[in-house]
Amino acid sequence: MSVLSYSESGFDTQDDRWDDWEDEEMNTPMKCLFCAQTFQSPIVLFRHAKQAHGFDFPKTRATLGLDFYQSMRVVNYIRMMGLSDPNFEHVSGFTIDGTEAFLNDDAYLKPAIPDDNLLYALDELDLDDSVSVGSTSHVGSLSRSFKADGLESLESLRERELTTRIRALEHQLGLREREVKFVSEQFDEYRQMVKRQFYDSIDDSGVDKEVADSGEKGSGSEEVDGSNYYFNSYAGNDIHMQMLQDKVRTEGYRDFIYDNKDVFKGKVVLDVGCGTGILSMFAARAGAAKVIAVDNSDIIHKARANVIENKLEDIITLVKGKIEDLELPVDKVDIIISEWMGYFLLFEAMLDSVLVARDRFLAPGGLLAPSASYIYLTAISDEEYINDQINYWDSVYGFKMTAMKSTGLVIEADVDVVPAKSVAASRALIAEIDHGTATPAALDFSSSFTLVATRDSTIHAFLGYFDVAFARSQATPGPSHAELTLPVCDGDDSATQQVSARALWKQPESSMNGFTTGPHGTATHWKQTVFVLREPIQAKQGDEVRGQFTCRKSTTNPRELDLDISYYHLPKDGTGQTATKKLSYQLR
Incomplete structure (x- = not known):
């Protein structure tokens, strides 16, 4: 037909x-x-x-x-x-x-x-x-x-x-559905052909063919598990273009690698979740003797083409599969590079895979890049955000859509770019992760916090974001929390001008690199994570908000996050603290 x-x-x-x-x-x-x-x-x-x-x-x-x-x-x-x-x-x-x-x-x-x-x-x-x-x-x-x-x-x-x-519309819809089905079937056939023939169609060394074969065997050629949706989501171009165009992200990695070519020269590097291969190619250009690029998404086929186009195939070996299952052509590597960060740092749980790679393949004294990460919590006052994101549902073209709000026991955490002028409190460090010693179990954490109001305001939400640090040695993964200085965010535009995200970290005397995803830095594709309060806090300058922040992997999908925040307001005037409130959020 x-x-x-x-x-x-x-x-x-x-x-x-x-x-x-x-x-x-x-x-x-x-x-x-x-x-x-x-x-x-x-x-x-x-x-x-x-x-x-x-x-x-x-x-x-x-x-x-x-x-x-x-x-x-x-x-x-x-x-x-x-x-x-x-x-x-x-x-x-x-x-x-x-x-x-x-x-x-x-x-x-x-x-x-x-x-x-x-x-x-x-x-x-x-x-x-x-x-x-x-x-x-x-x-x-x-x-x-x-x-x-x-x-x-x-x-x-x-x-x-x-x-x-x-x-007429149904007629057109029927035609489009049939066309989509036809194209989908054709693409499936093409994808299977690529799996069977791609590596053999490229003149390459025996070692690389062996790696490609071991990668497929390790992960299972047609393995179906609960994480397939995650790897498939990275198979297309759009998500990689978004990440590559994030200058804070891409140039942060590039600057660390190029500023420390002596660290990479002659070394064996493992790139976990290589995507388009950009970090692998940075490492190769910096003088690495060999780079092994691993990805379980079909994007690796395009990464392979990118490597060949840039004449780096003699240095970079690509392997398709899950790092937890693979056997590499080397026993140990000197450096592991990976861009694993998700929203609120831990969303998608890719750091777990990097830590597995560290334990399996990193040589003693080896380096992880980045080497440390930090999660912060602050508070914001932003009436415009609340109206746009929450109150919007009160009247949508004359209709009420209250169900679209997070009205149940669990609130949907929002991911958005929040201007620095909205920040209304100091920040608190709620997680500090040394990538050289952390364990997957320790990535579920609970931390107390104290935020101090920097101005009189109505606090509408808590705000979470992260920083990452790159160091030349894993023995000194990054500066301590006390050494990190940021501009004061008190709602005054003149005092909250955005600064270069990498300038906050760059320390020429130690070749330290890093970047922030906070509202005081250049916006990134990670944005910030907003935890809207059910009841705003009327705070005066100097008031404190104290509480406990808990983050854990979701029991239904370990790549997602469940988060709890319990808190109370302690006014500076001594009128006494408010009752403790507890809110539960999910990041999906």
Whole structure:
């Protein structure tokens, strides 16, 4: 059967569902244009307006050729007249002739009454402005088809119009679904061909072929497990472009490697989760004798092409598979590089794999890059953020969507870029990880914190972010928390100018490198993690917020995070601390 074949037989159930939808839509009450009566349907409302108040809206609209916006102005103008004149509800002969100034006055585009459902109905009735779908011809200008009373024909024509458009849309949808299925099948065949032939099609050393084979065997050629979705998510181009274009991230790694070429010269380097191969190629250019690049995503095929295009295939060996299962062509490596960080540092749990690689392959005295990481907590005051992200759901085109808020026992942590001027408190270090000694179990942590309000403000949320440090030796993975200095964030734009994320870390005398993902630095693709409070804290400068922060892997998906924050407010004026509150969040 042709990919473009099509049958009309599938439309009956769709038509039934449309009827059900339309019935539900018409259950929204609408107030008469003149009096206090309400109606479930705009058709009935307009019939009442004609019979009781002498105003035939559909006929007037057709006769004067009013467009959608002029129709809105008519509705709002009449409603405003009713609000200003108590006797207006008794009008029985209202007319307009098209010369009225309000028809072109944008002031009347603003609803005269809140949540005016009749205005939403106008959008549905505005068929004469709609665009035909596909090859389906328009039924014709609905406004020009009204009979003398302008009402009975409106409903029947509208029904036929919508039915025709729905059938056309369903036809197009059916064609697209068949095309997508066809392309998907073709791509699956191509992917299998690549798996069978890719490495053999490239003239390469026997060692590299052996590595490729051992990689496939170690991970299982068609292994299916709970983490496949994670590796598959890194197979496409978009996510790698986003990461590569993050200058803080990519240049942070590049600067450490190029600033310390003497550390990399002649060394064997393991790149865990190599992606496009960018870090491997940095290491090769810095003088590494051999680089082994490992990734369990199909992006490794493109990484292989990148390596060959840049004439680095004699140095870089690519291996597809999970680092936990692989056997490498060497027993030990001198350096492990990896860009493993996720949102809030630990999301996606890739650090666990790096630590496994460390224990299996890193030689004594070897180096991990980065060598240490730090998670911080602060607090923000940002009314605009709350309105955009939380209060937005109170009215979405006139509809309430409270269910979209985190109203249950667990709140969805948000990932967003927060301006430095929103920071309203000091920061607290809640996790310090030495990559040379940390264990996967220790990545679940609980830490107390104290935040000091830097200004009078309404605290709307806690804010989490991380820094990473690169060192020449794993024996000194990074500066202590006390040695890290940041600009003061007190809500004053002049005092919270963004600084170079790497400038905060760069120490030329020790070749220390690093970067921050905090609001005081250049924005990164990791952004920051926002933990919105159910009840804002009214804080004065000098007040303290104390609490306990707990982070652990989700029991349903270990690549996701469950987080608990218990806290209380301790005013500086000595009025006594508030009751302790506990909030639970998830990062998915």
